Amino acid sequence: MSTPAGTSANSTGTGTGSVQLRPKLSELAATISANAKIVEDYIEAQGLPYPSFASDGPSNFPIPQTPETEGIHEARQALLTASKHIYDLATGPNEYLRWLVWNYNDVSTLDVITAFDIPKIVPIDGDISYAEIGEKCKVPELKIRQVIRLAMVNRIFYEPRHGYVAHTAASRLLREDPLMWNWITYNTDDLFPASLKVVDALKKWPESGETSDTAFALANNSESLFQFLGARPERAKRFGQAMSAFSTGQGYAVEHLVKNYDWGKLPKNATVVDVGGATGFVCVELAKAYPEFKFVVEDKVKAQLELGESTLDPALKPQFSYVEHDFFTEQPVKGADAYLIRWCMHNWSDKYAAIMIKSLVPALKNGSKVIINELALPEPGVLNPWEERRVRTLDMVMMMCLNALEREEGDWKRLFAEADPRFRFEGAKQPPGCLMNIVEATFVDE
Template sequence: MASTAPPPTDAAAAGTPESRLRPKLSELAATISANAKIVEDYIEAQGLPYPSFASDGPSNFPVPQNEETEKIHEARQALLTASKHIYDLATGPNEFLRWLVWNYNDVSTLHVITTFNIPETVPLDGEISYAEIAEKCKLPELKIRQVLRLAMTNRIFYEPRHGYVAHTAQSRLLREDPLMRNWVSYNTDDLAPASLQVVEALKKYPESGETGETAFALAHGNESLFQFLGTRPERAKRFGTAMSAFSTGQGYAVEHLVKGYDWDKLPKDATIVDVGGATGFVCVELAKAHPEFKFIVEDKVKAQLELGESTLDPTLKPRFSYIAHDFFTEQPVKGADVYLIRWCMHNWSDKYAGIMIKSLVPALKNGAKVIINELALPDPNTANPWEERRIRTLDVVMMMCLNALEREEGDWKRLFAEADPRFRFEGAKQPQGCLMNIVEATFVDE
């Protein structure tokens, strides 16, 4: 069972912003030791696979995320945070900045590894020489060795004996997991070039909220991300798979929305419209938990709707409808109880996000709910630093690709107020263990 005692806190994460700048190495080390023991004791007591860099190590951190393991994951977060702090503190500012700027080399090695299919070239069990890899990839042995030996510092492959390469858990994942492989390839092929154009985009289009006036567009022939994918089916397919890898990861699962919102406060036979709902996979999970709800799935891409309808469980079909709809135009379904938008609005600047909300208004009855399942960025220095870095990175990626953003709770409140004064903003709730928020507004027209 999980420990009932709260884990030691991370000294560097406590106190004021100023105090966090002055952690002590010995206190960080104590935090690491204490929290590592909590996590390790649980893993061993439950007989879970022990974390390992070896090729047979688990692909994900082995402790499941649920109410029972809440304290274990708090300990894990404290361990991650303190470990990062002690590394950065012991490195010192000069070396930290000197080597931080070289991180593009890590991306470059991943690009080479995936482009030349090196994970498939290295046998799953056993080893292969640099010379054999070079021959199979049609590259010079010296250059293969240069790339892989840098990648090995990130534990992507390892050298069991001089001149030979074998898999680690990380490199095996690149070989066996198509979601991860597509995620890495999408980032190295499509996003990395855009990252080098952020400065130019800020100079050229500092106030723009248009998707075609971005760093991504400058890096890809002045095509917006959507135009780029629209004319390249294989890239679009990879993008979809990469987004699946991202959005189904720990903290992003649909179950957080299903369990994290009080759906029982709605009418028993409530109608829910999934705006921009793709195949309707979110509604399928809701339908399983609420057997009398009715669902209308909307999306601009008819192929997504057709896929969802053709693969829908026959027992659910009486409660589902699929409608082609562009969410920038007036909502065609009038008088529903809930209009749900998940992972759509962060793709758009405030100009277009406001249009999306305004497009709902003619369809809204008194008491109708608009529920948005996206991030509501925390105030600085309030989230776990490990999590905060991930969401701040995502925020910059949205700017780079689409002139869009991840929003704070105040931004959501403002968007609803600007769309129509009849919206009553209900706040942004973050379910336990979830990295996303449930943003809610009620339409009051009395």
């Protein structure tokens, strides 16, 4: 399904050039109206739950992402893009900047709400007074009211009658979804303090690529993120659950890799090595689609491998083996057809990413594929603002916590070239509806 002409780059603000900075309000409004109708008509025709922040509203946007709904999601993205653009334009640069810097208060309200477990205090049905919430939190009513009323601006709780608080769909998620709870509290407890040390880290270690020379370390008594989590099992467990919430979000699903890489070009009985594969959950999905492939799941953390092996479907066990391995050391599985690295290299600076690739080289045969499933950042303004904000924020978090980064396609090409001239870089492909890319290189040793 095609979207109206008003959804082009010139009217939604995607792309580059002066048009992006000088859209007409009326054209943006027309784009919003046209694409809202496309989305709304589909929801109503399919009998899907209507988007709502009412407490009984759907937790996710109700239209599934499938090949059949690709056009509908294009309309949705055009709607989001034009809505953000018209809001910013109507605000104006002065007010926009003035209030942008106050966004830390949004994080602060989430911190208070989760620290005092207010979503559990507010009944799932009905309402409760600020006075009762304050009593249960042992915080004065007026201070609780200050916090919650700011949260309400972000559709977290609402006030059905004066002085009383009830749930919205967003606050209900905080009450009922442990992955969302862990995602929020990981950010408020562990990342937010580090965000205040970015300037100090850049001044102290401007050239460093070490995980110890970071804003996170400055905020945590010189401990790197890995040291910090290693010394605190409960925080490490929460981190793992937070990453599950992040990586299963829209645009990050494993199915994009399974369906959009040409696995069929590998030999029929190919061996695929999942480097840093944790429990092997990616290969489990691949094994269902390619029953003749063999999979070797590698990880440094033995507990992850044991969990993966113990929970593996017995029908898949003949296809799998599990190997304890540090990906900074020489690859032990020689001559495999493909070496898969998913969501590992963005945790490391170029210095260590290069070591990771070089560690594969002694094991590679002519034609071996190295497949990296991570971001390949586009030029500014190519993505719609909603997607671009997510990937640019993630890039910032990588620097703040690990002195690492999300790479552009040119960065990937350079890394392979520097690792070994025998790599033939095949490019970076972004599947439809996916925020991640499939980066591929072939080892040519003839």
